[in-house]
Amino acid sequence: MLQTEQKQRDSATSRAAREAAQALARTVADSAICKEFEAASIAFRGDAEAQKLFRAYQSAQREAQMMRSWGGRDQGFEDRFQRLEKTLIAHPTHKHYMAAQEDLLIALKDLNGYLTGKLGFDFADLTKPAGGCC
Amino acid sequence: MIDVTLKEAADEFVRVLAASPVVTAFQEAKASMESDETLSGLRDQHAQLVEQFQRKQFDGTLAQADISTLRTLHNQVSTHPATIRFVESKDKALAMLSSCNQAMSSLLGFDFAANAAPAASC
Numbered sequence: 001m002l003q004t005e006q007k008q009r010d011s012a013t014s015r016a017a018r019e020a021a022q023a024l025a026r027t028v029a030d031s032a033i034c035k036e037f038e039a040a041s042i043a044f045r046g047d048a049e050a051q052k053l054f055r056a057y058q059s060a061q062r063e064a065q066m067m068r069s070w071g072g073r074d075q076g077f078e079d080r081f082q083r084l085e086k087t088l089i090a091h092p093t094h095k096h097y098m099a100a101q102e103d104l105l106i107a108l109k110d111l112n113g114y115l116t117g118k119l120g121f122d123f124a125d126l127t128k129p130a131g132g133c134c
Numbered sequence: 135m136i137d138v139t140l141k142e143a144a145d146e147f148v149r150v151l152a153a154s155p156v157v158t159a160f161q162e163a164k165a166s167m168e169s170d171e172t173l174s175g176l177r178d179q180h181a182q183l184v185e186q187f188q189r190k191q192f193d194g195t196l197a198q199a200d201i202s203t204l205r206t207l208h209n210q211v212s213t214h215p216a217t218i219r220f221v222e223s224k225d226k227a228l229a230m231l232s233s234c235n236q237a238m239s240s241l242l243g244f245d246f247a248a249n250a251a252p253a254a255s256c
Contacts, residue, residue, distance in 0.1 A: 013154045014230050020143075020150040021234035025241040027143040034242075105249055110136050111144060112250035118148040120161050124251035126228065127235040131254075 033100075033107045040093075040100035047093040057088045151234075160220075160227035167220040176214065180207050 028034055044050055060081045067074065088094055112124040136144065151157045167173060183204050190196040211217060238246040 014233065016150050017154060017230060017234050018237040020147040021237045022241055024143040024147045025238035027140050029242055031140065108250035111140060114136055114144055115148060119151065121164055124247040127232045128247035128251045129245065
C-alpha cells in the first residue's frame with residue numbers, strides 16, 4: 001500500500017517536472033533568438049547556391065580527411081579546398097545561418113548556466129547523450 | 135544573460151525539480167561528497183597518481199607497484215560511502231532529469247542538453 005502511494009507520488013512529480021520542462025522549452029522556442037535561428041535555417045536550406053557550395057565543401061572536406069589519413073598531400077587540391085571554404089564562409093545566407101546558430105548556442109548555454117547555478121548540478125552535462133571523447 | 139520570461143520558466147522548472155525527493159537526495163549527496171575532506175584528499179591524490187602513471191607509461195618507467203598503488207587508491211575512492219551515496223542517488227535522479235531533457239528536446243527539435251552543455255574536455 002505504502003509502496004503504491006510512493007510510486008504514485010513519484011509518477012506525479014515526474015509528470016510535473018516534464019510539464020515544467022516543456023513549458024521552459026516552449027519559452028525557448030518562442031524567443032527571438034530561436035525564431036531567428038529557424039528563419040536562418042529555412043533560408044539556408046532554401047538557398048540553392050548556398051546548398052550547392054555547402055555540399056561541395058562537405059565532399060572536399062571528406063576527400064581532405066581521406067588524403068590526410070594516408071599521408072597524401074596535393075597542393076592544388078589544398079588550394080581549391082581553402083578557396084571553397086572561404087567562399088562558403090563569406091556566403092551571406094550561410095554566414096547568417098552560422099551567426100544565428102552561434103547566438104542560439106550561447107543563449108542555450110546561458111540558460112543552462114542559470115539552471116546549474118540554481119540546481120547545484122549541471123543539468124545539461126548530466127543529461128546529454130553519452131558520446132566518445134573527441 | 136537570460137530575459138525575464140525565460141527566467142520565470144527556468145525558475146518554475148527548478149522549483150518543481152527541487153520538490154522531487156530523488157533530485158534533493160542527489161543534491162545532498164553531491165554536496166556531502168564535495169565537502170568530505172577525507173574523500174577530497176583521496177581524489178586529489180588519485181588525480182596526481184593518474185598524472186604520474188601516464189608520465190611513467192610514456193617514458194617506459196611504469197612498474198607493477200605503480201599499478202597496484204593506483205588500483206588501491208581507485209578502490210578507496212569508489213568504495214567511500216560518500217561516493218557510493220552520490221553514484222546511487224545520481225542514477226535515480228538521472229532517469230527523471232533525462233526524461234525532462236527528452237521532453238524539452240522533442241519540443242525544440244534538437245537535443246537541448248547536447249547543445250547547452252559545456253564543451254567536453256578529454
